[in-house]
Amino acid sequence: MRKLLLINLLFINSILSFAQGNIDGTVIDENGEPLIGVTVFINKTTFGTTTDLNGYYKLTNLPNGDQTIKFSFIGYITQEQNIKIESNSYINLNMTMKSDNLLLDQVVVVGYGTQIKREISSSIVSVKTEELENKPNNNIASSLQGKAAGVQITTDNGMAGGSASIRIRGVNTLSGGAEPLYVIDGVPILNDDISESASRFGYNTSPLTLINPNDIEDITILKDASATAIYGARGANGVILITTKSGVEGKSKINFSYNTGISTETNRLELLNANQYVDLYKQAWVNDGNNINDLTHINNIHLDSIANTDWLDEVLQTGSFHDVNLSYSRGNKKINYYLSGSFKKESTFMKGNEFQRGTLKGVINYMPNKKTDISTNISFGRTDNKYAKTGSAGGLGRAQSEALPIYPVYNPDGSYYWWDNGGLQNLNPVAEAELLDNRNKSYRYLNNTKVKYDITNNLTFKNEFGVDIINQYERFFTPKEITIKEDSNGVSLSTLENREIKYTTLNLNSTLNYIRKIKTNNELSVLAGFSTQNSKEDYKYERVSGPTLTFDSNTSDAQYQEYSIQGRGQEYAILSFFSRLNYNIKKKYLFQLSYRTDGSSRFGNDNKYGHFGAVSFGWIVSDEKFLNDNKWLSFLKLRSSAGSRGNDNIGNFNQYSFFSGNQNYAGSYGIGPDNPSVSNLKWETVITSDVGLDFGILENKIEGTFEYYYTKSSDVLVANSPLSPSSGYTNVTRNLGKVKSSGFDIQITTHNLSKKNKLKWKTDFNISKYKNEVLDLGDAKEISGTNFGENRAIVGQPVGVFFLAEFAGIDPTTGDELIYDLQGNKVVLNATNSISERKVMGKPYPDFYGGINNTFEYKNFGLEFFFVFSQGQKIYDDHGKRQLGNMGFGWNQDIRTLDYWQTNGDETNVPNLSLTENRDLNSSRHLHDASYIRLRNLSVSYSFSEKFCDKLKVEKIKIFIASQNLAVWTKYKGWDPEVNREGSGAITQGVSYLTPPQSKVFTTGINITL
Amino acid sequence: MKKNLYIILIVMLFGCEKYLEKIPDYKFPSELATSNLDSLESITNGIFNQLQSGNLFGGGLIANSELLSDNWDAPPISSFSLNQLRTRDLNAYNGEVNGLWNDAYRAINMSNIVLHYLPVHENQDITKATLIRGECLFVRAICHFELVRMFAQPAGYSANNNHLGIPIKLTKSSATEGQNTIRSSVDDVYNQVIQDLKEAIAFLPETKDSRVSKWAAIAYLTKVYFQKQDYANTLLYCDEIINSGNFSLNTNVDEIYSVSGWNFSAETIFQLINLPEDMNNGVLTGRLKSTSVAYNNPFDSLVSLMNDERKVKLYTFLGVPYLKKYSNTAMNITIIRLAEIYLTRAECKAMLNYADIEVREDYNIIKSRANNFSDNSTTGQLNLLNAIHTERWIELGFEGDRFHDLKRRKAKFYTSIGNFEWDDPKLVYPIPQQEMDMNNNMIQNEGY
Structure with a gap:
C-alpha cells in the first residue's frame, strides 16, 4: 500500500x-x-x-x-x-x-474515554453484545462467565435475582471487598446486595438484576494497574465498564425479541427415603445398646404410621420464564435516539420463588453543531422478587435436611404437619413455600447526562453527571399459622415487616482532553479530570404484629405498631483528581502514564488522601521493517505496565469509634459501644506489574493474548481483626495484612474456517492460572472466615484455605471416624481434636479456569457450544457432617449413608451409626474436589433468508433454541460444584451449607429486526 | 451543569475536609456518647440491655447451666453449640461459650466506661450520678461472678482458692489497651466481686422496686458468699434481707413466672424487666419452654420428688413432666427472689449447726407456700441438708441454680450422658479460642 x-x-x-x-x-x-x-x-x-x-x-x-x-x-x-x-x-x-471489525482495531472503552485496541498498552478485555445475547440470566455478570481470561465468575445460586461473584485476577484482599468496580456509561454504580435476602433466605441477590442485559452494547474489563489506576482507590479489584446501547446515524431500526424457557435444578440430591431412614434409625438404636422392641416412635411418629415424603419433590418444580424486549433507534447527523422496553416474568425451580422485571430506557444524543455533543441516557428498572427460603434459613435447605421422609406434608385433616424443633418455630418447607410472602420490590433509576464541547480542534471538554437511585421495598409477611408468636393472652400473631432503602449516588466527572499530532505520526493525548461522588442510604424499618394482619396491611397503623426505626447509613463521599497522558510514536511505540488522587470519607483522619499511578509501554513489533516481509505474523505487540491502585471497600465508617442506639432497657433509651477507633484506617494498596503480548497470525486468523502479572497488596484490611474479647470488644477493622499473587491469562481466538458462503468455524479459548499467598497478618495470627473457622487466612498460605482435621478413614474394626493428628498418628475424631489437630487442607480457589467457545455458521444456521471449566478448587460441605452418618443429629441423610460401617473389616467413608454420639464435627471427610467442566451454553440458531425477510418487509429474523448448564462433569456429589454460602467475602469462598443449586435452563426465542 | 461544577470546585477548595466527613445519623461518635451525664445514663441503660442478651440472663447463662446440670437431659439438638453442651463435649469454638464470655465482658467494659467518665460529669446531677455508679459497680460485680462460675473450677477446688479464675477488668479498654489481661485467681475474683457489691450497696436506692435496689446487691452477696462456702457471711446478709421486712413470699407458687414489665412481686429481689415490645427473654423462654424441655425421661427424677402444688402448677401437664415456668413469654427474668434467700439461709444454719427447728423453719416456709406439709421430723445435719437440697432443687429447678449448687456441694452429676464429678474439667467452659489467640497471657482450662 x-x-x-x-x-x-x-x-x-x-x-x-x-x-x-x-x-x-x-x-x-x-x-x-x-x-x-x-x-x-x-x-x-x-x-x-x-x-x-x-x-x-x-x-x-x-x-x-x-x-x-x-x-x-x-x-x-x-x-x-x-x-x-x-x-x-x-x-x-x-x-x-x-x-x-478486526478485533485488533476495535475502539475500546477505557476509563474516562476510548482507545483503539491496537494502541492500548494496558490489559483490557472487551466482550461484545453478541456474546451476551439470548442468555436467560437476570444478572449480567453471570453471562460473562468463561468469556474473558483472568475473570473468574461464580454464579452463587440459581434463585431469582441471585448474585454472581466476580474475581478479576483472583483476590488481593482479605476482608476488604473483592468485587470489581462497576461503571455504567461512566457512572460508578452500586453492586452490593443491600437486601436482607442473605440473612433471611440464605442467598444473595444483586441490584445488577435491575438492569436489562439486552440494553448492553459492550462490557470492557480493566485488569491491570495501567488500566485501572485512573480509578484510584477503587481500582484494585479491576473495573467493569458497561456501555449501554444508544442511537446510531441511519434509518430507523426496530428490534423485537421474545424468549421463553423452562428451568430445573442442575442436579438432584439423593437422600434417604422413609424406609431407608427408619432402617438406619433402627440400626443406630440397636448400636446404642437399646432393645429394638422399645423403639416405637421416631420424633413422635409411630413406626406403623410413617409417611414417605420426598421433600425435595415437594418444594421443587419446573420453573419457566418469558422475556420480551423491544427497542427502537434512529438518527441523523444532528440527533439520534434509542428507546427500549422489556418485561420478564420468571418462576424458578423452587416453589414460591418468582421474579418480574420491567425496564424502560431512552437515550438522546444531540449534536447542534460540529463542536457540541449533548446526550442524556435514562433507564428505569423495576423488579418484583418473591423470595423463597433456602440454606440455613429453611425452605429448600430444610427440605434437604431437617424434613425427615417419615413426616407427612399434611395432617389427615388437611392442615400442615408441624414437627417439633425445640419450640422455636413451626416448620414445614411446603408451608413455608405456600404461606410465607416475602417480597423485594426494587426500582432503579440511572441517568447520565453528558456535554461534550470541542473548545479547539485539539481540546475537548466533557462533563458527565450521573445519578443512580435504588429504591428498595422489602416486605416480610409471616402469617400466624407458621409462627409461634403469641401475645400475653396466648393469641397467635402474624408478623409483617417493612424494610425500605433509598440508595442515591450522584456522580460528576469533568474532563479536559487534549490531543495533538506531533510531526506526522506522533500523537500526544492528555486527559485531566475531576470527579466527585456522593452516596447516601436512607432506610426505614417497621415491624408490626397482630392477629389480623395481611401482606398488604398498613404498617404505620398504630394498632399494630411494635418496632420502627429510620435513619441514614452508608453515607460515602469521594473527591478525586485524575490525569492520563498517552504518547504514541508512529503508532508503533506506545506510552501511557496515569495518575489519580482520591479523598474518601471512608479513610481515617490520619490518611484522608490516597495517590495512585501507573505507567505502561507498548511496542507494535509487527510494524517494524524487519518484520515487513514476514508472511505469517500479521500483528505482534509487546506491552508492559506497572502501577498502584487502591481498594476502598473497607466499610463506610470503620475509622470511628461509635456507640449505637436502640439498646434500650425497660423503656429507657440505651446505647452501647460498637468498636474502638482506628484513626489511621486507609485503603488497601495494590501494586501490580504486568507483561503482555498481543498477536495475530496468518492474516489474524489466529489472534490472542498472553499475559503474566505479579501483584502485591499491602495495608490489607482485616475487618473484624480480632481483639481479646475480655477487653469488651471482639474485633476492630485495621490495615494489617500483605498478600501477593501472580498468574497467567491466555486468550486465543482462531478463525478455523472463515470463507464466505461456506461453513465458518470460530473458536475462542481462554485459560487463567492464578495463585496467591498471604504474606503478613500483623498481630493477628490467622483470620477465620466463618464461625467455625473452616476458611482461613494464614501467613504463608493461599487466601481462604480450608483449615480442618485430616480425615484418616473409618476404622475398619470399630467403625469410628479417624483423623491424623499433627504427628501423623490415626486417632478417633472428637470435639477437641477436631479443633486442635487442624491443618491446611486445600483452597477454595482454582488452580486454573477458563472457557472454550465454538461457533459454527453455515448458511443461515448457527451453532454454538460453550464450555467453562475450573480445576483445583475445593468445596467444604458444612452440612455433610450432619448428613453422612450422623443419625443422632436428627436430619435426613445423604443416600451415601447407606454405606455405613457395619462389621469388622468394612472399608467405607461413613462411620457406624449412633443416635447419641456427637458426630457434628468438622474434618476433611467433607472436603471435596470441586473441579468441573460445564456445558455452560449450547445453542442452535436459524436466520431466515433475505428473500423471506424482504417478503415480510423485515430486515432480519432469527430463531434459536439454547440450553444453559445442560451438563456438568464433576466428582463433587452435592447440588452443584459452583456454590457460595458466604456471598462475596474474599476469605469465605467454597463453603456449602445447604446452599441452593444453579438452574438448568432451556430457552427458545425469536429476534426480529425491522 | 457548569454552575454545578463551580459550586463543587468551591466546595472542594474550602470545604474539602467537611465534604469527606461522613457520620451515620444512627450512631454516636464515642466523644459525644461520653460527653455528659445523660449520655452516661444511656450507656447504663445499654448495660442492662446487655444483661438481657441471649448469652447472658436473657438466655444462655441460665438455660445452658441447666443443660449442663442434671435437671435436663435433652435429646440431640440441631445446634452445633447446644449439642456440644448437651454431650458435655465442648471446645473453644463453642458459640454459646464464646457468646457468654464476649457479652459479659462487654457489659463489664461498658460499666468501666461509665465509671471512668462519671467523675468528670457527676456534678451535673449528683443523685443521678450516684445511682449510675451503684448500678455499674453492681453489674461489673455480677458479670465477674457469673463468668468465674462458668469459666473456672468452683470455689473450694483448691486451698485458698488460688486456682485460675478469670481476668478482672476494672478500667475501660481500647484497641490497644486491656488486650493481654492475666487470669486472676478465683479468690481474687471473689474478693473483687464482694468489694464492688459492698461499694454498690452504698450508692444504690433503698426502695425495693428500683431497677437495682441495694437489696439486689445484698442478695447477690448472699449468692457470692454461699458459692464460696462462707456460710457465716451468707447468713449475715440473708438475715439482713429477711429482717428488713421489705419482701414476702408470693401467695401462689406460679405468680413469679408471670410478672411482666415494671411490676415487682412481693418476692422479687432482683429481676430484669421485660416489656412486651422488647421480648428480650426470647432465648430463655424459647429454650426452656415446655416444648423444648422434651417430656418423657428428662426430668422424671426431679418430678418424682414432688408431691405438692409445684408439681401440678410448674412441672407437669396431665401427670407428664412438662415445664411451665417459662410458658409466659412476656415474663420478666427473675434473678433473685426471697425463696432462694430462705433456702440459702436454711442451709447456712444447718452448716453452722443451728438448732434443727430453726433450720426447718426456713425451708418449711417454702413448703407451706406450696400447700405442702411442714417437715417437723427431720433431724441431724446430714438429714437436714438432704431435705434442704431436695427442696432447693424443686423450688429453683430450671432457674439456673442447680449446676452451681451441685458444684458448691461437691456433689456428683448423674446424667444420661454419664456421671460427672463436681470438678470434672468437662463441666468448666473452655476459654474461647479468640481470647487464647489474641491474649498473650491467657491460659486455657484443663482438657481443652
Whole structure:
C-alpha cells in the first residue's frame, strides 16, 4: 500500500499536463476525529494522495469522466464512491471512515474515554453484545462467565435475582471487598446486595438484576494497574465498564425479541427415603445398646404410621420464564435516539420463588453543531422478587435436611404437619413455600447526562453527571399459622415487616482532553479530570404484629405498631483528581502514564488522601521493517505496565469509634459501644506489574493474548481483626495484612474456517492460572472466615484455605471416624481434636479456569457450544457432617449413608451409626474436589433468508433454541460444584451449607429486526 | 451543569475536609456518647440491655447451666453449640461459650466506661450520678461472678482458692489497651466481686422496686458468699434481707413466672424487666419452654420428688413432666427472689449447726407456700441438708441454680450422658479460642 502511495505521489508531480478537474475534502472517523494518513486515490489511475494533519486531502487535475474514488486506511473499511469529473469542476467530498471489525482495531472503552485496541498498552478485555445475547440470566455478570481470561465468575445460586461473584485476577484482599468496580456509561454504580435476602433466605441477590442485559452494547474489563489506576482507590479489584446501547446515524431500526424457557435444578440430591431412614434409625438404636422392641416412635411418629415424603419433590418444580424486549433507534447527523422496553416474568425451580422485571430506557444524543455533543441516557428498572427460603434459613435447605421422609406434608385433616424443633418455630418447607410472602420490590433509576464541547480542534471538554437511585421495598409477611408468636393472652400473631432503602449516588466527572499530532505520526493525548461522588442510604424499618394482619396491611397503623426505626447509613463521599497522558510514536511505540488522587470519607483522619499511578509501554513489533516481509505474523505487540491502585471497600465508617442506639432497657433509651477507633484506617494498596503480548497470525486468523502479572497488596484490611474479647470488644477493622499473587491469562481466538458462503468455524479459548499467598497478618495470627473457622487466612498460605482435621478413614474394626493428628498418628475424631489437630487442607480457589467457545455458521444456521471449566478448587460441605452418618443429629441423610460401617473389616467413608454420639464435627471427610467442566451454553440458531425477510418487509429474523448448564462433569456429589454460602467475602469462598443449586435452563426465542 | 461544577470546585477548595466527613445519623461518635451525664445514663441503660442478651440472663447463662446440670437431659439438638453442651463435649469454638464470655465482658467494659467518665460529669446531677455508679459497680460485680462460675473450677477446688479464675477488668479498654489481661485467681475474683457489691450497696436506692435496689446487691452477696462456702457471711446478709421486712413470699407458687414489665412481686429481689415490645427473654423462654424441655425421661427424677402444688402448677401437664415456668413469654427474668434467700439461709444454719427447728423453719416456709406439709421430723445435719437440697432443687429447678449448687456441694452429676464429678474439667467452659489467640497471657482450662 505504502509503496503504491509513493509511486502515486511521484506521478502526481509529473503528470500535471493532463489535469482537468479537482476534488478535495476531509476524512474523519466515526467519532468525528480527523484521520491522518488516509490513502485517497482514483481507481484504475495513478492519481492519489494522503490526508494531512486535519484529515484534509486534495486531488487536482483529474481526467474527465466517471471515476471511482477510493479511501483506504489500516483498521478501517475501504470506502469507494463514484464521481463524475468535469473540466475545471471542483468537487467537495467529505468521508467518514468506519473501522473494520478486526478485533485488533476495535475502539475500546477505557476509563474516562476510548482507545483503539491496537494502541492500548494496558490489559483490557472487551466482550461484545453478541456474546451476551439470548442468555436467560437476570444478572449480567453471570453471562460473562468463561468469556474473558483472568475473570473468574461464580454464579452463587440459581434463585431469582441471585448474585454472581466476580474475581478479576483472583483476590488481593482479605476482608476488604473483592468485587470489581462497576461503571455504567461512566457512572460508578452500586453492586452490593443491600437486601436482607442473605440473612433471611440464605442467598444473595444483586441490584445488577435491575438492569436489562439486552440494553448492553459492550462490557470492557480493566485488569491491570495501567488500566485501572485512573480509578484510584477503587481500582484494585479491576473495573467493569458497561456501555449501554444508544442511537446510531441511519434509518430507523426496530428490534423485537421474545424468549421463553423452562428451568430445573442442575442436579438432584439423593437422600434417604422413609424406609431407608427408619432402617438406619433402627440400626443406630440397636448400636446404642437399646432393645429394638422399645423403639416405637421416631420424633413422635409411630413406626406403623410413617409417611414417605420426598421433600425435595415437594418444594421443587419446573420453573419457566418469558422475556420480551423491544427497542427502537434512529438518527441523523444532528440527533439520534434509542428507546427500549422489556418485561420478564420468571418462576424458578423452587416453589414460591418468582421474579418480574420491567425496564424502560431512552437515550438522546444531540449534536447542534460540529463542536457540541449533548446526550442524556435514562433507564428505569423495576423488579418484583418473591423470595423463597433456602440454606440455613429453611425452605429448600430444610427440605434437604431437617424434613425427615417419615413426616407427612399434611395432617389427615388437611392442615400442615408441624414437627417439633425445640419450640422455636413451626416448620414445614411446603408451608413455608405456600404461606410465607416475602417480597423485594426494587426500582432503579440511572441517568447520565453528558456535554461534550470541542473548545479547539485539539481540546475537548466533557462533563458527565450521573445519578443512580435504588429504591428498595422489602416486605416480610409471616402469617400466624407458621409462627409461634403469641401475645400475653396466648393469641397467635402474624408478623409483617417493612424494610425500605433509598440508595442515591450522584456522580460528576469533568474532563479536559487534549490531543495533538506531533510531526506526522506522533500523537500526544492528555486527559485531566475531576470527579466527585456522593452516596447516601436512607432506610426505614417497621415491624408490626397482630392477629389480623395481611401482606398488604398498613404498617404505620398504630394498632399494630411494635418496632420502627429510620435513619441514614452508608453515607460515602469521594473527591478525586485524575490525569492520563498517552504518547504514541508512529503508532508503533506506545506510552501511557496515569495518575489519580482520591479523598474518601471512608479513610481515617490520619490518611484522608490516597495517590495512585501507573505507567505502561507498548511496542507494535509487527510494524517494524524487519518484520515487513514476514508472511505469517500479521500483528505482534509487546506491552508492559506497572502501577498502584487502591481498594476502598473497607466499610463506610470503620475509622470511628461509635456507640449505637436502640439498646434500650425497660423503656429507657440505651446505647452501647460498637468498636474502638482506628484513626489511621486507609485503603488497601495494590501494586501490580504486568507483561503482555498481543498477536495475530496468518492474516489474524489466529489472534490472542498472553499475559503474566505479579501483584502485591499491602495495608490489607482485616475487618473484624480480632481483639481479646475480655477487653469488651471482639474485633476492630485495621490495615494489617500483605498478600501477593501472580498468574497467567491466555486468550486465543482462531478463525478455523472463515470463507464466505461456506461453513465458518470460530473458536475462542481462554485459560487463567492464578495463585496467591498471604504474606503478613500483623498481630493477628490467622483470620477465620466463618464461625467455625473452616476458611482461613494464614501467613504463608493461599487466601481462604480450608483449615480442618485430616480425615484418616473409618476404622475398619470399630467403625469410628479417624483423623491424623499433627504427628501423623490415626486417632478417633472428637470435639477437641477436631479443633486442635487442624491443618491446611486445600483452597477454595482454582488452580486454573477458563472457557472454550465454538461457533459454527453455515448458511443461515448457527451453532454454538460453550464450555467453562475450573480445576483445583475445593468445596467444604458444612452440612455433610450432619448428613453422612450422623443419625443422632436428627436430619435426613445423604443416600451415601447407606454405606455405613457395619462389621469388622468394612472399608467405607461413613462411620457406624449412633443416635447419641456427637458426630457434628468438622474434618476433611467433607472436603471435596470441586473441579468441573460445564456445558455452560449450547445453542442452535436459524436466520431466515433475505428473500423471506424482504417478503415480510423485515430486515432480519432469527430463531434459536439454547440450553444453559445442560451438563456438568464433576466428582463433587452435592447440588452443584459452583456454590457460595458466604456471598462475596474474599476469605469465605467454597463453603456449602445447604446452599441452593444453579438452574438448568432451556430457552427458545425469536429476534426480529425491522 | 457548569454552575454545578463551580459550586463543587468551591466546595472542594474550602470545604474539602467537611465534604469527606461522613457520620451515620444512627450512631454516636464515642466523644459525644461520653460527653455528659445523660449520655452516661444511656450507656447504663445499654448495660442492662446487655444483661438481657441471649448469652447472658436473657438466655444462655441460665438455660445452658441447666443443660449442663442434671435437671435436663435433652435429646440431640440441631445446634452445633447446644449439642456440644448437651454431650458435655465442648471446645473453644463453642458459640454459646464464646457468646457468654464476649457479652459479659462487654457489659463489664461498658460499666468501666461509665465509671471512668462519671467523675468528670457527676456534678451535673449528683443523685443521678450516684445511682449510675451503684448500678455499674453492681453489674461489673455480677458479670465477674457469673463468668468465674462458668469459666473456672468452683470455689473450694483448691486451698485458698488460688486456682485460675478469670481476668478482672476494672478500667475501660481500647484497641490497644486491656488486650493481654492475666487470669486472676478465683479468690481474687471473689474478693473483687464482694468489694464492688459492698461499694454498690452504698450508692444504690433503698426502695425495693428500683431497677437495682441495694437489696439486689445484698442478695447477690448472699449468692457470692454461699458459692464460696462462707456460710457465716451468707447468713449475715440473708438475715439482713429477711429482717428488713421489705419482701414476702408470693401467695401462689406460679405468680413469679408471670410478672411482666415494671411490676415487682412481693418476692422479687432482683429481676430484669421485660416489656412486651422488647421480648428480650426470647432465648430463655424459647429454650426452656415446655416444648423444648422434651417430656418423657428428662426430668422424671426431679418430678418424682414432688408431691405438692409445684408439681401440678410448674412441672407437669396431665401427670407428664412438662415445664411451665417459662410458658409466659412476656415474663420478666427473675434473678433473685426471697425463696432462694430462705433456702440459702436454711442451709447456712444447718452448716453452722443451728438448732434443727430453726433450720426447718426456713425451708418449711417454702413448703407451706406450696400447700405442702411442714417437715417437723427431720433431724441431724446430714438429714437436714438432704431435705434442704431436695427442696432447693424443686423450688429453683430450671432457674439456673442447680449446676452451681451441685458444684458448691461437691456433689456428683448423674446424667444420661454419664456421671460427672463436681470438678470434672468437662463441666468448666473452655476459654474461647479468640481470647487464647489474641491474649498473650491467657491460659486455657484443663482438657481443652
